[in-house]
Amino acid sequence: MSLAKWITVAVMSVSTAAIAQDSSTLTIEGESMVTETSAPAHVENLDTIYSGWRFRSSETQALETDDFDNPAFVFVDQAIDLWDKVEGAANKSCSSCHEGAEEFAGLRAQLPRVEDGQLVAMEDLINECRTERMEAEPWKWSKGNMTAMTSLIGLQSRGMPVNVAIDGEAAPFWEAGKELYYTRLGQLDLSCSNCHENNYGMMIRADHLSQGQINGSPTYRLKNAKMNSVHGRFKGCMKNIRAEPFAEGGPEFKALELYLASRGQGLSVETPSVRN
Amino acid sequence: MAKGVKPRVKVPKTAAAGEKITIKCLISHKMESGQRKDDDGNVIPRSIINRFTADFNGQNVIDVALEPAISTNPFFEFEAIVPESGEFTFTWYDDDGSVYDTSKKIEVS
Numbered sequence: 001m002s003l004a005k006w007i008t009v010a011v012m013s014v015s016t017a018a019i020a021q022d023s024s025t026l027t028i029e030g031e032s033m034v035t036e037t038s039a040p041a042h043v044e045n046l047d048t049i050y051s052g053w054r055f056r057s058s059e060t061q062a063l064e065t066d067d068f069d070n071p072a073f074v075f076v077d078q079a080i081d082l083w084d085k086v087e088g089a090a091n092k093s094c095s096s097c098h099e100g101a102e103e104f105a106g107l108r109a110q111l112p113r114v115e116d117g118q119l120v121a122m123e124d125l126i127n128e129c130r131t132e133r134m135e136a137e138p139w140k141w142s143k144g145n146m147t148a149m150t151s152l153i154g155l156q157s158r159g160m161p162v163n164v165a166i167d168g169e170a171a172p173f174w175e176a177g178k179e180l181y182y183t184r185l186g187q188l189d190l191s192c193s194n195c196h197e198n199n200y201g202m203m204i205r206a207d208h209l210s211q212g213q214i215n216g217s218p219t220y221r222l223k224n225a226k227m228n229s230v231h232g233r234f235k236g237c238m239k240n241i242r243a244e245p246f247a248e249g250g251p252e253f254k255a256l257e258l259y260l261a262s263r264g265q266g267l268s269v270e271t272p273s274v275r276n
Numbered sequence: 277m278a279k280g281v282k283p284r285v286k287v288p289k290t291a292a293a294g295e296k297i298t299i300k301c302l303i304s305h306k307m308e309s310g311q312r313k314d315d316d317g318n319v320i321p322r323s324i325i326n327r328f329t330a331d332f333n334g335q336n337v338i339d340v341a342l343e344p345a346i347s348t349n350p351f352f353e354f355e356a357i358v359p360e361s362g363e364f365t366f367t368w369y370d371d372d373g374s375v376y377d378t379s380k381k382i383e384v385s
Contacts, residue, residue, distance in 0.1 A: 068286045074349055076303045077282060225348050 028051055029067055031159050033268040040265040042166065045197055046211070051267050052275055054209040055201070060222065062276040066252075072151055072220035072272030075144075075227045079152035082145060088136025097133060101152050108157035108269050112170040112258045119254045122150050123229070141248040147218045147227035154218065154271030161268060162215050164261045177259025180252060186243025192256075213264040214257065216273025225275060230257050281305050285366050287380040291358050299330070303368050303376065307329045309344045325350060327369040333362040360384050 026033040035051035043049065053061060061068050086093045094101075112121040120128075125150055127138040139146040166174040181192045195204060196212035203209070214226065217230045228236075231248040234256060239246040246252040286300040303325060310322025328340040328350070338354055365379040 068284070068300050068302070069351075071302075071349060071351075072300070074282075074284075077284070077304070078280065 003225050007098075017228065024054070024058075024061065026051070027062070027067065028065055028207040028270070033064060033159060033265065033270060034161065035268070037266040040262070043263050045193075046263075049124055049213065049262075049264060049267060050200075050214055052210040052213050053216065053270060053273065055208045056274075056276060060274060060276050063252040064270065065123070070272065070274055071137060071225070072218075072227060072274060075220070076155060076272060078144075079148040082149060083152070086132065086162040088134035090133065090135040092134045097129075103156075103158055104153045105156040107164050108271055109160045111164070112173075112254055112261065114173065115205055117169070119170070119173045119251070119258060121230075121233075121249070121254055121257060122153060123249060126150070126153075142232040144226065147229050147232075150218050150229065151227055151272040153220070154269065157269045158271055159268050161266050162261055162264045164265070166258070166260060166262045169233060170258065173255045173258050174262060176251075177255035177257070180256050181259055186238065186241040188241040188243075190241040192237070210264075212260065213265040213267060214260045215264045216270035216275070220272055220274045221276065222274070227272065279306075281370075281374070281376055283366065283368060283376050283378045284362075285378055287364055287382055290383045290385065293356060293384050294358055296355050297382075298353065298355055300351070300353045301328070301330070301366055302349060303337075303385070304349050305368075305370075307346060307348045307350065309312075311344075322383060323371045325368045326371055328352060329367045329369075330354075331367075332356070332358065333360070335346045337364075351378055358382055358384050 023035045026035050033053075035054050037049060039046040039049045047191040053064060063071065065071055080101075085245070098104075108122070111125075112119050114120070121142050123139075123146055126146065130136045131138050137146060139149075152234075164170075184191045184194070195209050200209050200211045214230050214233075217233070218227045219226050219233070220226070229248070231253045234253050235248060281304060283301070283303045285302075288297050291297050305325055306323065307325065308320055308323040310319065310324075312320050314320050323348065324342060324344055324345065326342050328338075328342065330337045337356055338352075340352065342350065361382065361384045363379050363381050365377060367375060367377040369375055
């Protein structure tokens with residue numbers, strides 16, 4: 001091989017390394033996670049799906065491998081305290097009806113789902129318990145108590161593959177989410193797909209674009225040192241493209257949450273994950 | 277007393293004599309810097325953990341001074357060689373006078 005060819009090959013391999021996600025494997029507390037798998041059939045434009053963990057720096061990645069190092073567990077601990085806290089006119093706490101958060105193993109992987117013709121997210125289920133069983137005030141969608149509780153409940157499903165239903169009753173919601181995913185919005189005129197499907201692995205200024213998978217939600221973000229709900233994250237994305245965000249807990253975001261979850265079918269639930 | 281303060285410590289339950297063990301300590305704490313203002317424009321008084329110590333069987337192992345630029349939920353990780361079975365005591369000192377402590381036993385064979 002001539003020298004010129006060697007240089008071309010070397011340059012090519014460097015540029016690939018710069019844009020591709022890394023190839024490390026994630027093991028949390030000895031349990032190995034699926035962070036890369038072939039894309040489900042309904043995701044037409046991707047061959048392989050990757051967890052957002054694969055796009056982060058090695059220091060950030062390391063935080064997620066140990067439950068003590070993972071700062072999200074501060075919030076999981078808060079939720080364990082909240083679990084037994086009696087609130088509301090009915091004088092009940094979560095533990096009055098539920099034996100423990102363990103009984104929700106598998107729930108995170110299936111949500112959002114359709115119940116009585118409505119698309120419900122985990123936040124809806126928690127607030128339904130709070131208002132109807134506990135007769136207490138509902139929690140705000142992305143406030144600390146709510147994200148702590150969704151972290152605790154989501155943690156019970158860690159390691160299970162994401163598996164949301166997208167057919168039957170869920171089909172119209174899934175279609176609505178898909179339409180939103182491919183709709184250009186805001187002053188920058190960008191859709192979700194422009195960044196997270198066409199350009200994942202690339203840098204957008206200083207940020208490494210992931211595929212926008214939500215298998216690790218809620219997410220502890222180093223930028224704000226708290227748990228971030230999926231809808232809070234959508235809101236941040238929409239502000240970045242200079243669009244007017246939809247309401248957290250509204251039908252648009254819930255449909256998008258369902259569609260995004262379906263794009264990650266087969267990835268392990270990583271809740272509570274650590275991202276930057 | 278600051279709200280939501282909870283110390284968490286990870287010490288191996290057993291170790292061999294002379295073995296180097298890793299100890300991880302984290303306390304959930306706001307670490308209020310004293311630079312911020314509340315909604316009415318009043319300065320929120322500084323309230324940080326200003327000192328952290330670890331003792332083993334009454335003997336000091338590590339003593340750390342903390343300054344206002346340290347992040348919320350300060351985390352320490354250090355290594356120690358444990359000569360005998362005993363108890364680690366970890367203490368955090370808050371600006372507002374509160375002292376938080378927790379202890380962990382370790383068996384050395």
